[in-house]
Amino acid sequence: MLRRAPFPRPSAAAVDKARRLLERALGPSKVITSPDGCEAYAGDESDQEPVIPDAVVVAETPDDILRALAAASEAEVPIVPRGAGSGKSGGAVPVGGGIVVTTLGMRSIKEIDREELVAVVEPGVILGDFHAAVEAEGLFYPPDPNSLKMCALGGNLAENAGGPRAFKYGVTREYVLGLEALLVDGTRLRTGRRTVKGVTGYDVTSLLVGSEGTLAVFTEATLQLIPKPPSVATLLGLFDTALASGRAVSAIIAAGLVPRCLELLDAGALSAVRARGVPVDERAGALLLIEVDGDPASCEAAMERIGEACVVEGALDVLVAQDAAQRERLWEARRALSPATRAMARYKISEDVVVPRTRLPDLLREIDRISEETSIRMLSYGHAGDGNLHVNFLWDDPDAGPRVERGLDRLFRAVVGMRGTLTGEHGVGTSKAEYLPLEQGPELIELQRRLKAVFDPKHLLNPHKIFPRRGHGVC
Amino acid sequence: MLRRAPFPRPSAAAVDKARRLLERALGPSKVITSPDGCEAYAGDESDQEPVIPDAVVVAETPDDILRALAAASEAEVPIVPRGAGSGKSGGAVPVGGGIVVTTLGMRSIKEIDREELVAVVEPGVILGDFHAAVEAEGLFYPPDPNSLKMCALGGNLAENAGGPRAFKYGVTREYVLGLEALLVDGTRLRTGRRTVKGVTGYDVTSLLVGSEGTLAVFTEATLQLIPKPPSVATLLGLFDTALASGRAVSAIIAAGLVPRCLELLDAGALSAVRARGVPVDERAGALLLIEVDGDPASCEAAMERIGEACVVEGALDVLVAQDAAQRERLWEARRALSPATRAMARYKISEDVVVPRTRLPDLLREIDRISEETSIRMLSYGHAGDGNLHVNFLWDDPDAGPRVERGLDRLFRAVVGMRGTLTGEHGVGTSKAEYLPLEQGPELIELQRRLKAVFDPKHLLNPHKIFPRRGHGVC
Structure with a gap:
């Protein structure tokens, strides 16, 4: 967990007013105000420190949300919408206090x-x-x-x-x-x-x-x-290094093949998978998980060409899942990576950067250099076909924060320098708000602030997200 | 051409100022001010009456555009960006006068x-x-x-x-x-x-x-x-009625097939094609032009299934293009439809409505009824797979305007009633601005006006487009 200066919270009077308005409008069954009850809505899956909201509305209908918004507006307290809280950039964390409105009960x-x-x-x-x-x-x-x-x-x-x-x-x-x-x-x-x-x-x-x-x-x-595509086929390519696997990715795309997935796991990620009891050839320093879909004949043809491309680029081994159960096992290992990585160290930050896909080998080399320079353990996996890598920083020493910050800063600068982007799918939230000016010009940021004001002139809806605090952005 | 009340134009003083500023900033070679020279930038391919701009800037660089914008801002006259002028909703027509800036010279x-x-x-x-x-x-x-x-x-x-x-x-x-x-x-x-x-x-x-x-x-x-898809195959299905062809479209989609194109021509459109000298079986009252792409084997398999679906739905004939030249001829006929239709009558309006694709037969029936009720000749063609039909109104009598207006109004109401949309790809422009409230609620329209104001607070950039004049929208 990195330390960030806390954001201002609403006054006690405003909180009291908001709670009173909510209870009157929604009744006690849909409103939580006890700190114990609110705690479940404090955090998400990001590096953002949890913040306990002042009240939670458990919405069952659009009207419930409407009433929560009315209370927030009248009491002038923040209001933060929340789904399952599985976000990775702090989007659902009520960093400025106020009301969390969860729509998880609206499941139709x-x-x-x-x-x-x-x-x-x-x-x-x-x-x-x-x-x-x-x-x-x-x-x-x-x-x-x-x-x-x-x-x-x-x-x-x-x-x-x-x-x-x-x-x-x-x-x-x-x-x-x-x-x-x-x-x-x-x-x-x-x-x-x-x-x-x-x-x-x-x-x-x-x-x-x-x-x-x-x-x-x-x-x-x-x-x-x-x-629904009539058929799916899954292939696993093992390589001695992530760089070799990166070359295979380029070769597959250059051949005009369009797998539906092209996932990369580097050596660190493979260790995490092995630690979860999934056997992976010990020689392998990188793995590609590749999936194609379509009609059975074209799947087969594509798998053959993909397998060949892997072999040409030096794959140690190429395995094809023989049935749905094998396929599911491969994916379980991939999906377990995020929690598996979390178990590897006391602290973890998972980044979500994207580079033009031909720059993936450069990014992998830069990650090695950052790990070496900061002495922070790092491992990476992600959507290699899109150039979208989840770069994980892992550490146990509570005092390592500044080194991690240095590593993050270097990573983001490298990514933007390669004409990449700070986030491929996790969002900016609070995690990357300060870094927004690295990627976007002041004109675009200012324009977006003005668009925000059209929707939310009082800045009550999920404040302090996406945009850096005035005067705080990295340059 | 339908009559619309003209929009206000800038004062003579403002026009003089704008022209002086443009000539000073850009030199005479990039600025046109003579009515003869400006006339080429007055219209587009829509039903919007052409309006000769007060000046034209022939931009060669972003800086040229910047200078044109500066002149428009300083003189407070409208400025309208223009490409090739092939638009179908009046988007490039300078209805409020002012400056047209053409970017057609920026071709790198x-x-x-x-x-x-x-x-x-x-x-x-x-x-x-x-x-x-x-x-x-x-x-x-x-x-x-x-x-x-x-x-x-x-x-x-x-x-x-x-x-x-x-x-x-x-x-x-x-x-x-x-x-x-x-x-x-x-x-x-x-x-x-x-x-x-x-x-x-x-x-x-x-x-x-x-x-x-x-x-x-x-x-x-x-x-x-x-x-680039390695191979493409083209098939032509002839049907006795548009309704039968509509059923074939539904059957193809229900079978999970995803052709890249699924084009429909109704009886009137076929007459237009025949009038251009393209021979089409006289029995046919509708035609589907279907194209698949992908690897050769899956193209062949898809064509076979599509051909079968057409036959099951009562196709009179199914033809497969045997080579690229045949394919190109089929498409030339399709692409010639817009000009061919224009040649069929003195006045033409080409609409661009979309309905959920299963409602296509209902839409075709409604078009017949509208044609009958208004005594306006109509023909339709378009992207049946998307439910996107170009509905053409054709007439010679200069006094038929009110009947056409009635037909348009009925068409748009029918489309929105089928949960469709007013425009699939041509845009709102001036052609459909008055109809926007039929499809969109006042809250959404107001929000969009406020978004427009963030970008262009003085309403100088392509004014009078998309939004109805205050108090003029159809309800």
Whole structure:
């Protein structure tokens, strides 16, 4: 956990007022005010220190959210929307206190239209449940962040979540056709459309997706589905070094192949996997997990060409999953990586940087240098096809904070220097707010602040996220 | 041409000032002020009556645009960005007079990065030239509006252009990674990224794409490319009625097939094609033009299944293009439809509505009823896979305007009633501005007006587009 200066909290009088208004508007069953009860809504899966909110609203309907927003506006306290709390950038942490409104109780899949390939959902639907429901209809919803068994669609939309399959299928935004959302002043907004195509007006839907809960609270989403690919094949390539695996990634893409996933695990990540009891060839210093989908014949042809590309680039071994159970085991190991990494040290920060994919070998070398220079253990894994790497810093010494900070700073500068981006799918939140000026010019940041003010002139909705504190940004 | 009340124009003094400022800043070679010279920049391909601008700036560099914006701001006259003028909703028509700034001279393809699958272009690049350049590198840029031989990428971005291949590949927005743009106050904005993935900050890029030249002037775009599909196959299905062809479309989609194009021509459109000398079986009252791409084996398998689906739904005939020349002839007929239709009557309006695709048969029936009720000849064609139909009204009688207006009104209400959208790819412009309230709620419209004000507080950049005049919107 890194230390960040705390943000100001509302006055005791404002908190009292907010609690009174909430209890009057919503009744005691949907409002939590005890510190013990509120503590469960204090943190997320990021490096942001948890902050206990002053009140929690457990929303069951859009009207509950509306009432919570009205109380926040009247008492002038912050209000922070929250899904499952699985975010990785502090987006759901109420750093300025105030009210947390959780939409996790709004779990209805209102509609799955097989013919139109459209679904309508509430924000609290768990992604894994949604996958199961649409696949039972022969359909497919591609976004698949590794937290899929617990994360909520509302949070996925707020953060514009990605996942391994983004390489072929793109990220959450590409599947959001329309939204129902509430602005902090109580305005009910319906954006977008139900049809696949449509260019009526500005793309407010895309502006809201990925806005990290700072512009509006989602109450419903209309999502585009696609036909479920008839067949999937999974291949595992073992390499002696991450650099060799990076060359294989480049070769696969240069050959015009489009696997749906192209996942990389470096030597440190393999150790973590082995520590969880998954046997991986001890010679291997890197692993590629590659998946293709489509009709069976083209899957087979693609697997053959991918296997060849791996061998040409020096793979130690190439394994093809023979059945769904084997496939599932490979993915379990991959999905266990985040918790497995957490178990390896007392402190962990997981970064989420992206570089143009041909720069992946350069990034891997830079990570080695940062680890050496700061004496902080590092391991990396992620979506190599997209150039999107989760770079983990692991340490036990509580005094190592400044070294970690130095390493982070160097990592971010290297990434931006390679024309990359600070976050591929986790969002800026509080974790990277101070670094925003490294990537974006002051004109763009100022413009975004003004867009925020259109939606939320009093800065009550999830404040202190995305933008650096005035005068605090890294340059 | 429908009559619309003219918009106010700037005063003679303001126009004089603007012209003086432009000539001083840019020199006479880049500034046109004669009505004869300006006339070429008065109209587009929509039903919007042309309006001769007060001055035209022929920009060769971003600085030229900057100077034009400065002159417009100082003289307080409107400024309208323009690409090739092939737009279909009045987006480039300077309805409030003032300055037109054409970026058609900025035609550099600055970069095509084969390994990263990224291109960097100026706004004046002609789409067809860009297609040829990227395909020469083994790459592919899917958006393909039918005007591709003449339209400019800047205009494509401003309108979020689609085209037949959008069924599989999506529209322009999905290929725009980042933008350089100028705000009307001279701010240079750089949005987005160069990497495939990235969620840093709000998605200002998506907000600008499709904003119809009302928020900023593009000076550069970073576009995502994909590998060129190794093979393409084209099939033509002839049906006795459009309804039968609509059933075939539903059957193809229900079978989980994803052709890259699924184009429909109704009986009237076939007459237009025949009138251009393209022989089409006289029995046919509708035609589907279907294209698949991918590896040769899966193309062949898909074509077989699509052909079967057509036959099951009662196709009179199914033809497969045997070579690239045959394929090109089929597409030429399709692309000639817009001009062919124009030649069929003195007046033409081409609409661009979208309905959920299963409602296509209902829409086709409604179009017949509208044609009957208004005694206006109508023909339709378009992207059936997306439910996106170009509905054409054709008439010779100059006094038929009110009947056409009635037909349009009925069409739009029917479309919105089917949960469709007013425009799939042409934009709102002036053509549909009055109808915006049919589809969007007052809260969303008001929010968009406020977003516009963030970018352009004085309403100088392409005014009178998208939004209805105060008090004029259809309800």
